[in-house]
Amino acid sequence: MKHAKNLGENLVNDEGTGQVDKLQRNAYLSSKGLKPNSRFQLDLFECVAERDDLRHIPNDYARSSLFTARNKRQPRRSLMHEKLFHYNEHISILYTGIELRAEDDEIVWLQILKYGKSVPLGDPFEFSVKDLVRDVDWSKSGRNYDRVRECISRLKANEVLALNTKAYGKSGAISLIQNYTSVNDSEGKPSQYRVWIDPNLILLFAGNTFTNHNWENYRKLSPVARRLADYVESHKHPFPLSLEKFQQMCGSNDSNTRSWRQTVKRACAEVQEAKIAETAFLSKDDKICCVSVTNNHKSSDML
Numbered sequence: 001m002k003h004a005k006n007l008g009e010n011l012v013n014d015e016g017t018g019q020v021d022k023l024q025r026n027a028y029l030s031s032k033g034l035k036p037n038s039r040f041q042l043d044l045f046e047c048v049a050e051r052d053d054l055r056h057i058p059n060d061y062a063r064s065s066l067f068t069a070r071n072k073r074q075p076r077r078s079l080m081h082e083k084l085f086h087y088n089e090h091i092s093i094l095y096t097g098i099e100l101r102a103e104d105d106e107i108v109w110l111q112i113l114k115y116g117k118s119v120p121l122g123d124p125f126e127f128s129v130k131d132l133v134r135d136v137d138w139s140k141s142g143r144n145y146d147r148v149r150e151c152i153s154r155l156k157a158n159e160v161l162a163l164n165t166k167a168y169g170k171s172g173a174i175s176l177i178q179n180y181t182s183v184n185d186s187e188g189k190p191s192q193y194r195v196w197i198d199p200n201l202i203l204l205f206a207g208n209t210f211t212n213h214n215w216e217n218y219r220k221l222s223p224v225a226r227r228l229a230d231y232v233e234s235h236k237h238p239f240p241l242s243l244e245k246f247q248q249m250c251g252s253n254d255s256n257t258r259s260w261r262q263t264v265k266r267a268c269a270e271v272q273e274a275k276i277a278e279t280a281f282l283s284k285d286d287k288i289c290c291v292s293v294t295n296n297h298k299s300s301d302m303l
């Protein structure tokens with residue numbers, strides 16, 4: 001009887017906590033001028049609606065190690081409620097699923113969000129594998145078609161729980177793709193997808209708390225340079241970033257400091273050449289120093 005009583009108390013406590021979380025999320029949306037029970041679509045934000053040349057990532061994801069830049073020869077890890085690195089101490093991200101990477105999963109997800117920007121979050125939208133391969137600028141090949149399919153499977157088979165103590169509280173457990181169905185080709189492989197995105201994703205976009213990337217330049221960057229672009233473009237005035245912190249943000253386990261320095265120097269050169277930063281260099285005391293390009297379209301929620 002005592003065990004049953006304790007279990008009942010825990011269920012009540014969990015339900016109460018859930019109510020508090022919901023109230024905090026609703027209050028946050030209301031403070032940003034959004035009605036909590038409305039159906040939202042991403043193109044309600046002006047830059048999303050008007051700029052087809054941009055792709056958008058929530059700042060809370062951009063500044064974390066959600067998308068890693070590990071060596072592609074290293075097997076992807078399977079994670080269970082693992083706390084990911086985040087640049088901001090007041091934000092925590094717990095991740096369950098197969099490791100996601102900047103080289104493919106990140107750009108595939110950003111392009112999928114673009115396909116669904118005019119559809120209320122939670123409603124389905126469609127795209128083809130061929131279109132997605134083209135739009136992420138990969139060559140048309142059977143391998144790349146399979147690569148897109150693998151990305152979509154990983155983006156579905158995960159759970160991301162963000163906690164932002166200065167904003168919405170808990171995001172709720174979100175899969176980057178909430179669900180999908182597919183039409184298969186003659187070989188039984190998906191050729192056309194119908195995808196749903198979790199409505200709770202609006203919490204990470206509300207208040208323009210997201211970063212805008214010039215797609216033509218961003219998708220051509222190497223994985224490490226792409227992570228550096230995420231950091232630079234999510235800040236109006238990026239603070240110098242230590243080599244160690246950036247390595248954690250990339251999820252890299254390169255134990256050779258000299259090798260990692262060279263990798264970072266190349267990434268700095270890439271983001272400068274792509275005009276993502278006016279200046280980007282690694283200082284003598286191992287700080288990544290960047291000056292943003294002033295006319296870039298970035299988030300309005302920058303530190």
